[in-house]
Amino acid sequence: MYSVALMVQEHENILKLLTIIENACCGILDGKELVHEDFHSMIAFARNYADKHHHGKEEQIFFQEMTDHLGALAVKLIQHGMLVEHDLGRLHIGELAKALEQHEKDPQTLFQLKILTEAMGYVTLLRRHIDKENEIVYTYAEKNFAPDSLQSVDQRIMDFEEEANRNQVQATYLDLLNTLEKKYNP
Numbered sequence: 411m412y413s414v415a416l417m418v419q420e421h422e423n424i425l426k427l428l429t430i431i432e433n434a435c436c437g438i439l440d441g442k443e444l445v446h447e448d449f450h451s452m453i454a455f456a457r458n459y460a461d462k463h464h465h466g467k468e469e470q471i472f473f474q475e476m477t478d479h480l481g482a483l484a485v486k487l488i489q490h491g492m493l494v495e496h497d498l499g500r501l502h503i504g505e506l507a508k509a510l511e512q513h514e515k516d517p518q519t520l521f522q523l524k525i526l527t528e529a530m531g532y533v534t535l536l537r538r539h540i541d542k543e544n545e546i547v548y549t550y551a552e553k554n555f556a557p558d559s560l561q562s563v564d565q566r567i568m569d570f571e572e573e574a575n576r577n578q579v580q581a582t583y584l585d586l587l588n589t590l591e592k593k594y595n596p
């Protein structure tokens with residue numbers, strides 16, 4: 411299925427961000443400087459690519475089709491699992507952004523601790539979340555979607571991609587990811 415292949419590929423990019431975040435956090439503990447600008451870039455990727463671009467497709471199209479057509483198990487999996495985790499991810503990123511601003515004004519150890527814990531909370535949450543989607547959620551949907559669902563989801567996801575492409579979302583954030591990778595995932 412076009413949509414699943416695309417979203418699994420996006421997971422690969424998000425996993426790269428998670429490694430970047432983890433390496434940046436380890437670097438700080440090893441005594442390297444906390445570069446605020448880099449953390450702002452990581453937050454921008456998490457918000458605009460992982461959340462808006464990727465979770466956007468899941469929530470507005472793929473998961474919506476699952477809850478509309480695949481019965482109680484799908485509803486439970488999505489509403490009590492995936493959507494709750496998307497929301498927890500937003501909480502971690504929001505708290506991380508807050509701590510980062512506080513640390514910029516006043517570089518206290520407490521704010522640094524908050525940066526490290528929120529960042530790593532996000533990493534752990536998203537790794538498990540991506541694993542569940544790749545192994546369980548996407549495969550379940552692919553197996554059980556009726557042919558018209560498969561076609562409709564693929565078409566709407568293609569349209570979403572085109573619209574994002576016109577706004578250079580993919581190019582902008584993959585470029586940012588590449589720059590961060592050179593520095594943090596050499």
Ligand SMILES: [Fe+2]
Nearest residue numbers: 465468492543
């Ligand atoms: Fe998700």
Ligand SMILES: [Fe+2]
Nearest residue numbers: 464468540543
């Ligand atoms: Fe996902």
